[in-house]
Amino acid sequence: MAVAEVHLPWLTTSFIEAKTATAASLVVGFLFFLLFHFKALVEKKTFRPLQYVSNRLEAWKYLFYGTVIIQEKFEKSNGEAFEVFAPDNRYVFVSSPKHIKELDSAPDTVLSLQAASKQMLQPAHTMHGFNWFDRRGTEGVGFVRALRTLLTNNLPQILPDLSVISRARFAELHAQHPIVDVKNEQFMVSALAYIEETLVGAEAVRLLPKFMVPFVGNFLTWKLKSHEVIFGTLVPVAEQRCLERDLKNLGQQVPYHADCIQWIMETSPRQSPWTPKRIVHELMAIWFGSVHALSTTITFAIHDLCLHPGYVEPLRRELQCGYADFERTATGLPLLDSFIKESARLTPVEAQSTRRSALQPFSLSDGTRLEVGDWACTPVRAIMTNPTFYPTPLDFHGFRFAPPDVVAALDAAFKVPQEKSTRLVDVDSTFHVWGTGRMACPGRYYAAAVIKVILGQTILNYDFELVDRDAPRWFTWLQDSHSKNALNWKHFAAEFAALKARSPVSTNHKECQKQPVFFSLGRVEEVDTFIIAATTSGNKAVAPRAKRNGFDGSTVDPSVFLGAC
Numbered sequence: 001m002a003v004a005e006v007h008l009p010w011l012t013t014s015f016i017e018a019k020t021a022t023a024a025s026l027v028v029g030f031l032f033f034l035l036f037h038f039k040a041l042v043e044k045k046t047f048r049p050l051q052y053v054s055n056r057l058e059a060w061k062y063l064f065y066g067t068v069i070i071q072e073k074f075e076k077s078n079g080e081a082f083e084v085f086a087p088d089n090r091y092v093f094v095s096s097p098k099h100i101k102e103l104d105s106a107p108d109t110v111l112s113l114q115a116a117s118k119q120m121l122q123p124a125h126t127m128h129g130f131n132w133f134d135r136r137g138t139e140g141v142g143f144v145r146a147l148r149t150l151l152t153n154n155l156p157q158i159l160p161d162l163s164v165i166s167r168a169r170f171a172e173l174h175a176q177h178p179i180v181d182v183k184n185e186q187f188m189v190s191a192l193a194y195i196e197e198t199l200v201g202a203e204a205v206r207l208l209p210k211f212m213v214p215f216v217g218n219f220l221t222w223k224l225k226s227h228e229v230i231f232g233t234l235v236p237v238a239e240q241r242c243l244e245r246d247l248k249n250l251g252q253q254v255p256y257h258a259d260c261i262q263w264i265m266e267t268s269p270r271q272s273p274w275t276p277k278r279i280v281h282e283l284m285a286i287w288f289g290s291v292h293a294l295s296t297t298i299t300f301a302i303h304d305l306c307l308h309p310g311y312v313e314p315l316r317r318e319l320q321c322g323y324a325d326f327e328r329t330a331t332g333l334p335l336l337d338s339f340i341k342e343s344a345r346l347t348p349v350e351a352q353s354t355r356r357s358a359l360q361p362f363s364l365s366d367g368t369r370l371e372v373g374d375w376a377c378t379p380v381r382a383i384m385t386n387p388t389f390y391p392t393p394l395d396f397h398g399f400r401f402a403p404p405d406v407v408a409a410l411d412a413a414f415k416v417p418q419e420k421s422t423r424l425v426d427v428d429s430t431f432h433v434w435g436t437g438r439m440a441c442p443g444r445y446y447a448a449a450v451i452k453v454i455l456g457q458t459i460l461n462y463d464f465e466l467v468d469r470d471a472p473r474w475f476t477w478l479q480d481s482h483s484k485n486a487l488n489w490k491h492f493a494a495e496f497a498a499l500k501a502r503s504p505v506s507t508n509h510k511e512c513q514k515q516p517v518f519f520s521l522g523r524v525e526e527v528d529t530f531i532i533a534a535t536t537s538g539n540k541a542v543a544p545r546a547k548r549n550g551f552d553g554s555t556v557d558p559s560v561f562l563g564a565c
């Protein structure tokens, strides 16, 4: 330090202190880096530092730009498998039917959905200590029969009640009363909060270095209360059911129950029937899986009804004729079925589907290798907006999946060139909302029926619109800069075309006539309020909302020319 002061008089003491502090921080940072990545560093037989650092940077970028990274790599992959790094994982995305089949055919001891779900949801910390086995079937797969068969078969009994509940809830919301008529309000509040708490808690835990997980995980378990309320409320119910089961086995008369608690209990392994605690853990896992995806899918479908109001009338006509039959049989309503499917296709809940964690090393037929802990998965959004499978893939065509004879009776605007008519619950290699293959969602028949009840009641009984049409439809940590995000531009183009079709936009505006362009700060749904006009002479008219967000029109990409503004 003294030498520096003599020879470099411009270096003040505070500067040197700052440099010392910076150097110390770097050393500490480096030690932390070694600590966090020690295992990875020593395990790599041929360690390439540059490659490693580049992979780690890409991994953290994934948290902020995941959907864009997947889309870009998918577009470059030409149908081949591609890898993406996330902070806690290496993902191998497959999209060809051949590779998807290979995942499906892999033994459960090699590629595991259970292990992937466990890593994703951290149930030991978020689901009251539930620590399910990595290997599927270790404790039976009775839940598949409970949901896929028993729950589906009981839909005709369930749907009329569900319609009544849905109507009552809407009426209540409409009258702006507080929640009434709930037997255990604390349970209901916790049942909803539990979904978000699980998501947020699990995400935090899985990003931590392993040695910190027990401390932070235990803190979260203690801090998050809703899983305790659910567990505490349901255990006595499950205990009573187990008691009744034992009494029945002794030949006594017991009450009849047709609900998921009963079906989960009855389909548990005969040799070692589940304890009440184990039954409730299973219910909590199913509750999470069903509520989260279901509510998101319904919300997007209602948005789409508001954004594409031309569909309301034909759907209402179909419901007026067919709702009663649907309630009795849980089938029918092909136009509504297609509308929901199209909404889920363009706004799926997730960007990854068919997750399988490698419990043993696994190789695809093209030689792509998964090491233990890597995940195989499918790029669900990218596949479902692929022009090879879906003509005009970014346009919303609510009836693209409906049977041609049903669509033939409608206005020509509803006819689209989708070759094959398919149902919402169908699973194939181009529609991954329910996953794929033998492990595709067993709750999808129930889910599809519930969505139809809620949308059906909305369409039959209400006229509706979005309170704030410009409000974002989803949240991402970082909004992508429009100039970097080719994907968003494509979406804007599709949305803008739909917007024009709905309410023609003036082309008489003097400044628009030469080179009109449109702009959005990164959110598709704001396209109408972000329209700007940029003329070849450089004049710009910026919509007020764009101005409020600090945009002055200077960075408009001129390649996005739509011919109207």
Ligand code: HEM
Binding pocket: 113, 143, 144, 147, 286, 289, 290, 291, 293, 294, 297, 349, 353, 354, 355, 432, 433, 434, 435, 436, 437, 438, 439, 440, 441, 442, 443, 444, 446, 447
């Ligand atoms: C719109 C709503 C829903 C969506 C989008 C959805 C989606 C999915 C997906 C993508 C999978 C993974 C499949 C795979 O990896 O191949 C899955 C699995 C599963 N879903 Fe759903 N799901 C929904 C509703 C439900 C409901 C309502 C239930 C229960 C009543 C349910 C129960 C399950 C279960 C138990 C599994 C695990 C299957 C297994 O391990 O074999 N889901 N779901």
